[in-house]
Amino acid sequence: MKLTHLHTTSKNGGCPELYETDNDTYVVQGTRVTDPEALAKLRERGLPDHETAVEVPKALLDYLVAKRLDDAKSTV
Known part of the structure; x- marks a missing residue:
């Protein structure tokens, strides 16, 4: 499985x-x-x-929702 880092809300690296x-x-x-x-x-x-x-903090999943919406707009 290949992982691509998308986002973190950590100020010092690591979790989440x-x-x-x-x-x-x-x-x-x-x-x-x-x-x-x-x-x-x-x-x-x-x-x-x-x-x-x-x-995980809500902000991490908020990022994912925003990314998916941006991706959807890009394909229209």
Whole structure:
């Protein structure tokens, strides 16, 4: 899988990071969710034991939405 770095909201590098892959998907690097109540809710919603959830700032996903809108405008 080839990763292309798209964006970060970190001031000093590292987490959180957003990448695009050559599989037409995104990879998000964030802080692992460890709160027991949050994990219980995620498990109730179907999060399997072999997967994890990460927390990222809204600004990181806001960037992705803006990028997708710009990409859509470019193809019109």
